[in-house]
Amino acid sequence: MKLFRAWAQLALLSILAMMSCAGDDLRQLGTATVQQPFDQETPPEQPEAFTLPATPIVAGANxxxxPGSGHVTPDGAYTYRLPIDVRRAHP
Known part of the structure; x- marks a missing residue:
């Protein structure tokens, strides 16, 4: 019975593996063209340099x-101090 269960699990695993690969379109895999043949001695071609647009896509806000400051304490904690001016409340 254990041998049958092991074979059944193996068959199910094989079927699931085949089904997961069934979505790949093998016809499209053969249409790719190679720009440069593979050679371990020659490095691949460099991609085109990325150029930034002359004007930003979204203008930055002013x-x-x-005026804060931060530092690491001797015990490893990071402390940041931010002075805040608060007006006194009128009674």
């Missing part, structure tokens, strides 16, 4: 400045 941001303010917060």
């Amino acid at each position: 941001a303010g400045y917060l």
Whole structure:
């Protein structure tokens, strides 16, 4: 009975593996063209350089400045201090 169960699991695993590969279109795999033959001595061609657009796609906002400072304490904790000016409340 254990041998039959092992064969059944192997058959099921094989069927699942074949089904997972069935979505690949093998006809498309043969249409790719090789730009440069593979050679271990010659490095591959470099891709075209990326050029940034002259104007940004989204203009940056004018941001303010917060006069904070941070440091790592002797025990390894990072501390950041941010001074905040708070007006006194009127009674």
